[in-house]
Amino acid sequence: MTALALRLDGIEKRFGATQVLRGVDLDVREGERHALIGPNGAGKSTLFSLIAGERRASAGRIALRGEDVTRLASAALARRGLARSFQTTSVFANLTVRDNLRCAVLASLGGGAGFVARWLGSKRIDVRATELLDALDLAYAADHAAATLSYAQQRALDLGLALAGGAHTLLLDEPTAGMNRAEAARAIELIRTMTAGKTVLLVEHDMDAVFGLADRVSVLAQGRVIATGTPQVIRADAAVREVYFGAFGQDAQTDAGAPDA
Incomplete structure (x- = not known):
């Protein structure tokens, strides 16, 4: 059985009376590149912040390489080999x-x-x-x-900052956001090269980036994971196509909307 770098069991998050995450279960295998996609408002950014230790889950459990890290802050997670990059440059x-x-x-x-x-x-x-x-x-x-540096070069530097400490697990938040096609293609190749042998969980709106990089994809909708599989399986999933209103068809367009909840 393949070892797990990350495991999420029943993760919930409420902000007052508003429930953003509704029992998220997610397994990320050691050494895989796993993409988390979903429409704006699905809860992707909130889930990332919980995994990164920036917020606390209302319920559920997060494990990093088998260790319960649900209540650990980001500094403690960094010492255990988890690093995060952000949607905007942090250089x-x-x-x-x-x-x-x-x-x-x-x-x-x-x-x-x-x-x-x-x-x-x-x-x-x-x-x-x-x-x-x-x-x-x-x-x-x-x-x-x-x-x-150009914007794309600053994003590359961001990746270097995340990798500087030798982290084994990386959270990449929209690594190609704001880039043109050529810059995004270069960023994907850089991520592929520099994260070889590491575990990557990324949130991304650019479907070319997702299908060109990820080993597996999970789809988050209304605070729940509705599908997980290879890019080919996800592309063919009727429920996923419905969520994206045809975003995986031949006329697919990149969703470059604002960050979600």
């Missing part, structure tokens, strides 16, 4: 690209006494930052301010 605009990556590597080592000394003198930090610069094709811009 430090005024720092150089290299120093953005050095900060992320250093953060993964923990703060406390000796923080400045490690920043100034750790060869380990510099080596890891250089490895990431090369992998991201950003070595040429290493000493440029992150603000000078």
